[in-house]
Amino acid sequence: MNNYKKDFEVLATKNLAYLDSAAMALKPRCVVDAVDNYYNKYGCNVHRGVYELSYEATEMYESARGVIASFIGADEEEIIFTKGTTNSLNMIALSYGMDNIKEGDEIITSELEHHSSHMPWFNVAKRKNATLKYVELNEEGRITIQNFKKVLTNKTKIVALNYVSNVMGYITPIKEIIKLAHEVGAIVIVDAAQAIPHMKVDVKDLDCDFLAFSGHKICGPTGIGILYGKKNILNKMEPIEFGGDMADDVNKNYQTYKAIPYKFEAGTPNVAGVIGLKEAIKYVSNIGMDNIAKREYELKKLALDELLKLDNVIVHNKTSETGLIAFNIKGVHPHDAATIFDKNGVCIRAGHHCAQLITKWLDVVGTIRASFYFYNDEEDVKRFVDSVKETIEFFSQF
Numbered sequence: 001m002n003n004y005k006k007d008f009e010v011l012a013t014k015n016l017a018y019l020d021s022a023a024m025a026l027k028p029r030c031v032v033d034a035v036d037n038y039y040n041k042y043g044c045n046v047h048r049g050v051y052e053l054s055y056e057a058t059e060m061y062e063s064a065r066g067v068i069a070s071f072i073g074a075d076e077e078e079i080i081f082t083k084g085t086t087n088s089l090n091m092i093a094l095s096y097g098m099d100n101i102k103e104g105d106e107i108i109t110s111e112l113e114h115h116s117s118h119m120p121w122f123n124v125a126k127r128k129n130a131t132l133k134y135v136e137l138n139e140e141g142r143i144t145i146q147n148f149k150k151v152l153t154n155k156t157k158i159v160a161l162n163y164v165s166n167v168m169g170y171i172t173p174i175k176e177i178i179k180l181a182h183e184v185g186a187i188v189i190v191d192a193a194q195a196i197p198h199m200k201v202d203v204k205d206l207d208c209d210f211l212a213f214s215g216h217k218i219c220g221p222t223g224i225g226i227l228y229g230k231k232n233i234l235n236k237m238e239p240i241e242f243g244g245d246m247a248d249d250v251n252k253n254y255q256t257y258k259a260i261p262y263k264f265e266a267g268t269p270n271v272a273g274v275i276g277l278k279e280a281i282k283y284v285s286n287i288g289m290d291n292i293a294k295r296e297y298e299l300k301k302l303a304l305d306e307l308l309k310l311d312n313v314i315v316h317n318k319t320s321e322t323g324l325i326a327f328n329i330k331g332v333h334p335h336d337a338a339t340i341f342d343k344n345g346v347c348i349r350a351g352h353h354c355a356q357l358i359t360k361w362l363d364v365v366g367t368i369r370a371s372f373y374f375y376n377d378e379e380d381v382k383r384f385v386d387s388v389k390e391t392i393e394f395f396s397q398f
């Protein structure tokens with residue numbers, strides 16, 4: 001066992017090679033304990049109670065905002081708690097998008113997007129008679145600056161792209177894209193669901209207008225995510241949800257809202273989720289994002305080098321910079337392969353990974369995806385490679 005496996009109860013008690021962290025990262029005990037502690041010792045609401053227990057819970061909850069803000073280089077008021085990346089990205093489209101996009105405007109996205117990055121803007125474009133433009137992917141399936149420039153025009157109002165692809169694991173040259181987009185006055189929304197857990201991200205350095213991620217992919221609880229937005233834009237935006245906690249002054253003929261971020265956080269929040277996410281961020285920060293990036297890349301590379309020796313394996317993302325391998329085994333449906341992996345205790349994902357556009361671009365029914373994280377080790381790599389070989393051998397009989 002490596003040093004980190006022991007922090008995860010599921011890895012300590014079950015004999016698994018967990019290679020599905022791109023779908024969801026496992027939870028270390030410190031995160032589970034923080035959630036447990038809140039429910040056992042507090043269990044009350046935040047922002048509402050005028051008693052000590054609620055003040056303390058509010059302090060635990062609100063201090064998370066500072067931890068998360070400094071983790072991504074934001075100011076506290078720019079951190080909005082949401083349900084996850086999907087919720088964050090939809091909020092931007094439904095609020096900023098529906099209020100600012102007009103007929104004839106252009107929205108740039110790509111075939112490399114997760115549905116949650118692309119579909120909200122497809123919807124806005126349809127409802128507003130705007131044009132959705134796709135950056136042509138290069139021969140490897142990457143978004144390049146050169147191809148981005150070809151679709152950028154003075155009519156571009158929105159650029160909605162991933163920072164790291166959940167299928168190919170490529171890193172988008174997002175900082176340069178943001179600079180170019182700003183030159184024509186467009187705003188950029190970064191889907192960082194697969195970036196935040198795996199590398200250092202600084203929103204001020206990127207100069208992105210919005211950025212979204214989920215807690216569950218960075219060892220945090222499910223049902224909690226973050227929407228970062230520049231405060232000057234957030235201040236001008238309308239909420240999409242109304243109700244408890246976001247209201248300031250409510251009258252029969254007018255209503256006002258609290259300042260950001262609260263105006264976007266209607267209803268009782270996911271207190272346990274926020275507290276758990278704070279702990280998760282402290283945990284990964286302690287390991288170091290650069291160490292995490294290095295470790296998962298090393299493990300991926302070990303596995304990749306073995307796969308490239310196998311004739312029947314088609315790797316789609318040989319040059320990917322992150323810890324993710326997307327591949328197919330000739331003549332074997334990805335789901336059939338997954339059952340053999342499962343028998344061997346190797347957890348991988350097979351299918352379109354909620355990114356049908358890139359699956360169609362690759363011209364396959366789906367891919368097999370192995371995603372490595374810092375808690376994996378060389379033994380996991382071996383079990384994975386052995387399972388690929390077994391799958392090839394098993395299906396060669398038919």
Ligand code: C6P
Nearest residue numbers: 022023084085086114116166193214354
């Ligand atoms: N991708 C995967 O297995 P949510 O579900 O809201 O936490 O995250 C959505 C999302 C958005 N963008 C990217 C790049 C993503 O990878 C994901 C989630 C998982 O690839 C589950 S489909």
